[in-house]
Amino acid sequence: MPSQQSRSGTLVMEPEQQDFTVTYDDVRLAFEENQVLQGISFQLRRGETKVLLGVAGSGKSTILKLGLGLMKPDSGRITVLGQEVSSMPEEDLFALRRRVGMVFQESALFDSFNVEENVSYRLREEHVAEDEINRRVIEALRFVELEHTLKKFPSELSGGMRRRVAIARAIITEPEVILYDSPTGGLDPITSTRIIELVVKQRDVYKTSALLVTHRLQDAFTMASSYFDTKANEMRPVTAETPVDTNTSFLIMRDGKVIFDGSAGELACTDNEYIREYIS
């Protein structure tokens, strides 16, 4: 993979590789005897949303944590926004992480902070002016339709509301990449659809690249077959009359390996028996 060393010592990608926001190249990871990832390779294009599917324990969440440098792979290279995170020291990773948003599986909101403090956390760390913070917090919370919960604490919110606050916290700095770790896990179907609508809205309105981990097939297919209508302010299915490119692809994992990486159309035509059984 052509690359060059920057003055800070981190690897910077060549211009032709700038189209990819995230690249995994033969990534391997084991916990003692357990091989969690066995040579994972894929790329995420700018503006693309890739849905990571697989049964529980197949290593989906681990992939996201590796992408953010929260864990280190045993071997292989991971490049995020042109910087190789797999070999970067923790100190250097903090600056890169400010350009990437992450929504954790269980929201991971700071329980001693209220909604406003949670959402504005990163802005306060960057010493943004108070007026600007207030404006952007309201804007982010309005995006997830929770602007009335400013002073509530996470313990006072429902599971779905917590996920939406976590999304607001992730998007407030307008990140170039968002990593969603099972944003609909453990939620009822109506709330799940609402969360997926927000993910689609973020994809279509802000064109943010995203990796989304889920084990719910219906979420993945909703994402691939829906677009966000900004005029109607709601998610709508793609039809023959509205042939919108949803820019969504699928990556299916099994036992720490990628067994499928492609579009919804390719997925429908696959002859892999495991995948056919999985999606049926």
Next chain:
Amino acid sequence: MQLISPVEIVKGNVLAVQDYAQLSGRALKNIFKQPRYVADTLQQADLIGVGSLPIVVLTGFFTGAVLALQSSATLIKFGSLSLTGQLVSLSMVRELGPVLTSLMVAGRNASGMASELGSMKVTEQIDAMRALGTDPTKKLVTPRVVSSVVMLFFLTIISDLVGLTGGWVVSLLLLGLNSYQFWNQAYQNLVAEDVTMGLVKPVIFGFIISTVGCYYGLSTKGGTQGVGRSTTQAVVAASVLILVVDFFITRIIMSWFGSGI
């Protein structure tokens, strides 16, 4: 039940010591680096310092009081009851003030730190903090270390003073000594070595309490049960470490001043 080999146990312990040393080193290094979390440090100082004041005052007072009472039984046999002030003063300033205050603060704050950070760890809040571009050792550990060291220093001074007051109350009311005799003995016999020992110890103990509490909190695994385990381990480890380190500090300072054997 699966048996763990002794080599694995030793390896695990060596790794734990290495991780603890790294965390302590980073916490110290962060003091000289931006950003500095002044508000968090002040909040922790309030929690550790002001919050621990009642137990430190109570412990100090009754330790001084019982010290006077116990020593009087021996001193009176030699006709040296007037030395009660000296005995209480030396014992409190050199040893009991710093050690008992530290043990009280360890019980209260090392457990608090371990449970707070442990809960944050198991609910992925520590990972979320890292994901949001904040170094948890800067935001969570360094403020706790700085405030523990500073507040324990002052808490020990307060404990020494309150302990002497406890000894004086017993000497005055139960032993029939006069106030001048007690305070004169208590003050006149204190030398630089005693004060140095009494003030160096809380600084080191404060560092031990906070780093041990934070280390166990940040290395918590296994849900709420893990939080409980970390909390207990933090208090036990901090208390044992305080007593062990106390011996070595005493020995070193006595050698410096040439008063040891």
